[in-house]
Amino acid sequence: MRFAPVPEPPDFDIQARKPGQAWLATHSAGRPRDFWTPFKKYLADGFGDLCCYSIMYEPIGTVDHFISCDEDRSQAYEWDNYRFANGWLNNKKRTIKSFEMLDPYQVEDDWFEILLPSLQLVLTDKVPAHERKRAEFTLKRLWLCDSEPILRQRRAWYELYQTGNLTLEGLEKRAPLIARAVRKQLLKVEPGEK
Numbered sequence: 001m002r003f004a005p006v007p008e009p010p011d012f013d014i015q016a017r018k019p020g021q022a023w024l025a026t027h028s029a030g031r032p033r034d035f036w037t038p039f040k041k042y043l044a045d046g047f048g049d050l051c052c053y054s055i056m057y058e059p060i061g062t063v064d065h066f067i068s069c070d071e072d073r074s075q076a077y078e079w080d081n082y083r084f085a086n087g088w089l090n091n092k093k094r095t096i097k098s099f100e101m102l103d104p105y106q107v108e109d110d111w112f113e114i115l116l117p118s119l120q121l122v123l124t125d126k127v128p129a130h131e132r133k134r135a136e137f138t139l140k141r142l143w144l145c146d147s148e149p150i151l152r153q154r155r156a157w158y159e160l161y162q163t164g165n166l167t168l169e170g171l172e173k174r175a176p177l178i179a180r181a182v183r184k185q186l187l188k189v190e191p192g193e194k
Helices: 012-026 037-046 087-092 129-141 148-162 168-174 176-188
Strands: 062-065 082-085 112-114 121-123
Touching: 012 037, 037 062, 037 082, 062 087, 082 087, 112 176, 121 129, 148 168, 148 176, 168 176
Parallel strands: none
Antiparallel strands: 062 082, 112 121
């Protein structure tokens, strides 16, 4: 799903970047000190409370460093390096180099789709040829296609919709790729059918 870059909060530079850079200047090793978590809510709001990888509602989430701290410590306190993500998925991508996978800010809306009724996530033919390898790698390494933890989440959202406990508009806010799949399925229904 396409996400627009979240604007940097006005106080981020003073409260996170500058103290973070000062910390890095005196610590050449180890996990960078966390000055970013106070800005997690702002980031989550910018992503509509959706994990940038699973594209499902994430009530807790983490600040994901798209370029990991292990890959490039100098990016630890750069706002444009942050994405909002499910903690489990953020941990899975920790050892992946940024150039190997798709950046959620570069993905277009029609590159991936959910198949019904399997709820598998697949690539569409809209993924540009030069991005296809990274798209496939992202699906595989983050287990986004059909892993049980992800399918379980998708099933939960889909069942809420199917049982009438969540409207299609509500599904659009909480699991937009599933909502798109439902809308696509509804368009295939012949006039007069239910």
